[in-house]
Structure formats: structure tokens, C-alpha cells
Amino acid sequence: LSTTERIVQEIDSVEYGLTDIQEYYANTGALKKAAENRRTTTGNKKNKVAVSIIEAFGGGGGEGDAAATSVPVQDLEQVLRIEYRSKLLNPKWRDAMIAQGSGGAYEVSQRMTAMVGWAATADVDHFVFDQAAERYALDDDVANQLRDSNPEAFKNVVRRLLEAQGRGYWDADEEVLEKLRELYSEADDLVEQVAVPVVGAKKNND
Numbered sequence: 542l543s544t545t546e547r548i549v550q551e552i553d554s555v556e557y558g559l560t561d562i563q564e565y566y567a568n569t570g571a572l573k574k575a576a577e578n579r580r581t582t583t584g585n586k587k588n589k590v591a592v593s594i595i596e597a598f599g600g601g602g603g604e605g606d607a608a609a610t611s612v613p614v615q616d617l618e619q620v621l622r623i624e625y626r627s628k629l630l631n632p633k634w635r636d637a638m639i640a641q642g643s644g645g646a647y648e649v650s651q652r653m654t655a656m657v658g659w660a661a662t663a664d665v666d667h668f669v670f671d672q673a674a675e676r677y678a679l680d681d682d683v684a685n686q687l688r689d690s691n692p693e694a695f696k697n698v699v700r701r702l703l704e705a706q707g708r709g710y711w712d713a714d715e716e717v718l719e720k721l722r723e724l725y726s727e728a729d730d731l732v733e734q735v736a737v738p739v740v741g742a743k744k745n746n747d
Contacts, residue, residue: 594615650693
């Protein structure tokens, strides 16, 4: 690991990208972090390990062997930006997930978890957290729909935003943080109400 300079990750699915499932940040991201921790430092700064992303499904397919086998290679940070803009931060994608009800809210929640996972192992731009908060928590209509369809998923959405701030991945305004704390408290209360069984009810056998 101490001699690692670059990690290559292949993506072979159009449906699931780096920001969709935990396997990518849990494996590739963790390997990147581990290699960086083993490399010698330059001054007070850790040496960075680059990650190249190969989209195997995007081969050229043109004439000739070279064109047919060529695949696009991109830097990790570039791919993350593209995926966040096209999915999580895209209002059309968001609305499609909301329309799916509980399952869609779960998908949003999973991607929020992955966002924090990538922030822990790579560089996630602050604007991603800013816009994610605006799209899913600070928009009252969206927040209400997510909370109503899947309280646990909405609670995780807010929890991950607060976690990002707490770990130093995101620098949010205090006003925004106060709103998020309020939303989390409300979501937590709702989840507990849903989970608590009704007690004391007895069958009338008379």
C-alpha cells in the first residue's frame, strides 16, 4: 500500500454508479484511504492517491480494434460531480423517487449515506451537501412527502447531513444546522411513535 500511486475502479453497470451503492466507497474509497495513510507525508500534508474510473459499458464500438476496445477513463472527483448533478441533486430524479413512495425515499436515504461515505474517503464538494440539504430537508414540501412515506429514511437523510457537518466534511450555516436539528428531532419522535406497539388493549370475550 505504501507504494500505491493510483487505484483503478471499473464500473460495468449503467444503472448503479459510484454514488448509488455502498460497495464502491466501502471498497475503493477505503482502499484509497488506507493507501494514503501508509504513504509518507510531505510536510504536514498526506500524499494523495489518485483513483481512475473506467466505465466499461461506454466502449467506443467504432471501426478497428483500438476504437472497439477503448473505454473512457475519468478521475474519481469528476465522476462524483457528474453523478451527483445527474441524480441526487437533479430535481427530476428527486421527484421520480418521491413519486415511488416509501421505496423511493429509501433510495434517497441510501445515497445520502453513500455521500458521507465518499466524503470520508475522497473529496466531495461542499456544494453537494448544500444542495442536498436544500433539495431534501429544507424544502418543506419535499421533506413532508419523504417523512410521510418513510419516516426512517427521512430521519437518515437529516442524520447524514448533520454527520457531514460534525465530521468536518461540510461547513453549513448555523441557521441551517438549527433547522436540521429540529427536523431530526421531529423525525425521531415520529419513528418512535410508529415503532411503539399499542399496549393495554384486551380482547372482549363477554
